[in-house]
Amino acid sequence: MISDRMAKVLPLLRTGPWPDVAAHAADLLGVDRIAVSVGSGSGEPEILWSSEGASRGFEDLQTVLGHGPGPDCLSGGIPVRVPDLARVRADRWPALVTEASALAVQAVFCFPLRIGAITLGVLTLVRSTAGHMSPAQGGDVTVLAGVVTERVLELVDPQLPSPEHQDLAALALPQAVVHQATGMVSVQLAVPLAEALLRLRAYAYSNTRTLNDTAQDIVSRRLRLAPDPQPPNDTDDADED
Incomplete structure (x- = not known):
């Protein structure tokens, strides 16, 4: 009813x-x-x-x-x-x-x-x-x-x-920026798209920001996520003869 x-x-x-x-x-x-x-x-x-x-x-x-x-x-x-x-x-x-x-x-x-x-x-x-x-x-x-x-x-x-359908349709557009930012991060960090999205989420969460705002900054090139640090090379610290 x-x-x-x-x-x-x-x-x-x-x-x-x-x-x-x-x-x-x-x-x-x-x-x-x-x-x-x-x-x-x-x-x-x-x-x-x-x-x-x-x-x-x-x-x-x-x-x-x-x-x-x-x-x-x-x-x-x-x-x-x-x-x-x-x-x-x-x-x-x-x-x-x-x-x-x-x-x-x-x-x-x-x-x-x-x-x-x-x-x-x-x-x-x-x-x-x-x-x-x-x-x-x-x-x-x-x-x-x-x-x-x-x-x-x-x-x-x-x-x-x-x-009468434009109020919802227009509100769907901001989601495109998340896809665009995910693609940019994927290329920049040389990681799959799924991992790039995880990187976006992790950054947004750790910085108390929304995912959309983070994506906007990446697309506008105000933000670039840092790659993972390279593991130390054991030979660099080795004593020289």
Whole structure:
């Protein structure tokens, strides 16, 4: 069943700006922020759109660390509900729980954006207080995820370039800079693309920056990651005869 309020929100996905729709949906679902991410070539979610504040910070954190409920939802194709992050085993998502507490995120609910057996992305809801979603809210978010999935599909349909789709399409563009920076690091350090992405994440995390900001600096040539130091040569320290 879908609530009367959600039935009024869903049509806005086609007629209203996405941020406004997300605000209405967040209020209805009893959460603070909403984010939409899509699968990338690496098999990990990339942020397509996110509310500002806690949601954006949490999505950035998952992207930098490369793990969390969002990546698990994308890879498994099933909802991942975490009503209390403080009760999650520390070894499930290393570093995520500690860092999330600093963002005032205590509950996370991730729902796959699916078409048949294919998972296109993830709808993520974050809340600053712990607790489960109600059955009614669970029903509403399931329907919302289905409609958002249709919206995401329309973004890649060249037959649908209409203005009402541009708010999400434009927000997808910054992700291209991460791919560009990954390629540059791969060439500069002579490492595979997968390792280059790990280097980007490690730099961003160790310097308390977002992955996108780090990538922007690399593409703009304001930043160049240093190669690994060469191991010492034993013969250099040998005594000469």
